[in-house]
Amino acid sequence: MSSEQPKGGANKNAPIPNNAAVRAADALDSRLGIYGAAKKNLRKVFPDHWSFMLGEVALYSFIVLLLTGVFLTLFFKPSMQEVVYDGSYVPLQGIHMSQAYASTLDISFDIRGGLAMRQIHHWAALIFVSSLFVHMFRIFFTGAFRKPREINWLFGFLLLVLAMVNGFTGYSLPDDLLSGTGLRIAEGVVLAIPLVGTYVQFFLFGGEFPGEDIVPRLFTIHVLLIPAIMVGLVTVHLILVFYQKHTQFPGPGKTEKNVVGLPLLPVYAAKAGGFFFIVFGITAALGGLVQINPIWSYGPYNPGQITAGSQPDWYIGFLEGSLRLMPNWEWNIWGHTFSFNVLIPSLILPGVLFTFMAMYPWIEGWITGDKREHHLLDRPRNMPVRTGLGVAWITCYGVLWVCGGNDIIATHFHMSINAITWIGRVAFFVAPVLAYLATVRICKGLQRRDRDKVLHGRETGVIKKLPHGEFIEIHEPLDPATRHTLTAHEQPKPYELEAAEDANGVARKVKRSDKLRSRMSHWYFAEPIEKPTAEEYKELTSGHGHH
């Protein structure tokens, strides 16, 4: 059907229709100049790859959060005033509780579809944060954060942090026993801040914990302040994706100067729009069928009560784990308390982990000294050190996350909680190093296999018996497209310091930062698996047949 169309554009000879829609567009154009924007964007090309939809999942679950969140605000009462529950959930009738908790029970039991909406909202939040992480990993491992996209990496990073903060504030709103326990821990963390902690706690909670102010305050932060910032950031993030054009994987016909894919109208609009409905549909079905956060079974918050096995939402688990792993260091100096047992795991360590994440594009850019634009993605195996660092980061985070459930592990597997905690303490330092080393080795192994495939062809699985009895497997040469794809990556040379003496034998001053940079660059790029050269290939393929 499209065979008569010229490649990359509409048929220029097609007549311009003159109907009501076109006349309406003309009217708009004469006021807003919409045709200029349409010319640029309607047929904008987006490359296709399954991993490019991870960011879409994040965007769509964010929209689901906004829609279901608006519904919930219509019924939720963000007040900590005490009321006597008289709704339809029998076990809690007559119990004293905050209005926030009572109205959450009403949403769950007395407003039709309310529980479904609450659960869709909660599921969408979990999916949102998960997809942000996975999307960020994709960007990281393929090097999509490199120039010119460092700023958009930072915007995405801010969205991730805001998403986690807003998840926690939302979790705290129903004022049930679990959410109050989460807030109590947050209060302990705030109190540990040197110098101002006590004051911040009293200002935040409006007095002693829990007070009657924290839920209404968190409500405004949760439904107004943070979402408004996030909507702004999402908008800028998407504008930059549009303006800078999407990256693409190397392959035949794909270069640093072009973008190959399908046009926004109609294909990408249909696929992306359709995918929104799929994400929304799946969260809706989850919300209807799979119970999440059954606040009625926890009861109202009471600072003197707790249930064993309390767990936060998954994305807060790593903080819980680091709090659990930390040894009990606390100093008293000149009448002041330094609670390192709280400060380090809940503020300093996450600060370091996430600052490294935020700054990585600039760190790598400085080490490699690469000032060029990059629009072709790296295959993770071709950047072993970067890939290794990413896997080490994930491992570090993963150890903390798993240890956030050390009590669950202990009871399920009948292990000693002390032993698990000690294993976690050691693993926090050792596992990332091992993961780094293993990843680098695997990457280099995969590079060797690519090299082998290019030079010797693909293993066909066909075994041939030669006249003298020898068995060989037939290797089939790769097609030119695959051969190109497997050899398209660069292999930069490490940054070398200039000679310590110049041509006249005069000592040159070498800056320390230069020395460091050279060392880091050697670490990044030294001992590469050289990709095959044309000479090697010809040598092997000309003349005699198989090997």
Place this chain on the structure above:
Amino acid sequence: MSSQDKSEVPEEHLPEVPASAHVPAESDPFADPGLPAHEPRRTDIDEKAANRAERQVAFLFVISMLATIGFIWSYVGIDKDRIIDIFFFGKIGAQNAALGGTLGIALFCIGAGAIHWARTLMTDEEIVQERHEFTSDPETREYAIREFTQGASDSVIGRRPLIRRTMIGAMALVPLSGVVLLRDLGPLPGTKLRHTEWKPGTELINEATGLPIKPDDIVKGSLTMALPEGLVEKYGPAGQKEELSHGWLEKAGMSAVLLVRLEPKDVKSKKELAWGYEGIVAYSKICTHVGCPIGLYEQQTHHLLCPCHQSTFDLADDGKVVFGPAARSLPQLKIHVNEAGNLAASQDFAEPVGASFWERG
């Protein structure tokens, strides 16, 4: 952002073209063979297949419409209190399951229809567009910088330091108003974190029964939660509280204690025994780590475990930390038996309870 009108990306912004790319294709085995030719799909060449795809898309959209009707019916027609047992999902509200399920189907089928449509009937011929450069050309750069410099110079801000400095001062000061306004967010901490509701003679009230506690009520191996008198009467066990309270949670959050009876010979600390009554000791229930209530007692070892972060305290040894992230022992409440034969506090805690804070010392 179409590219015809933009110049190409300058070379210095792009990775070096591998030397091999300049060699004619036949001599470079790795040269880019260019975009592969478009391969038509079944629906591109077989009208019957295309018609079938059309019917499939329409079928999905019809399912979506039916699901929406089902949603409305579920909202009106299903009793909201009805519980059903669905395999794998367990016992859940029938209406909730129906609403979520039908909404899910209605949305999912729209998405599936649109994507099936895109994959079978819309073009899948790839289009190539050029990228445009981000770095401005030198003329634009010089023009912009000149215009800015002219504008800045026209403002005379460089030549009038008095204006510049006072403006910076004014701008720096004005946000202070916003900071000052936050002062009334809460009261000053004062010594509030150092005191609890316990005073000399305050009776301990069993949190579960709302009654004063006699020494005989505390049996070995059990953990009894207690609050100072004046709090429990209002609260009592679930559902029996008489009046709506104000500030109750704050007091309970500071003053909650737990009582255990220990074998006096097991207790390692003389002071601990002296602060208890015939082996009955009272400890703060609020963890010294970040303030969770501690609730897991192991009778054999006298260890008390916080369920939040597993700090473990030895109740037979001044509440010392034996494991976990908490740094300080659990504060002990000194108790005695009053004339009525009930357990009562002899004084407030000797140190602040709960999480550490900067001024704690």
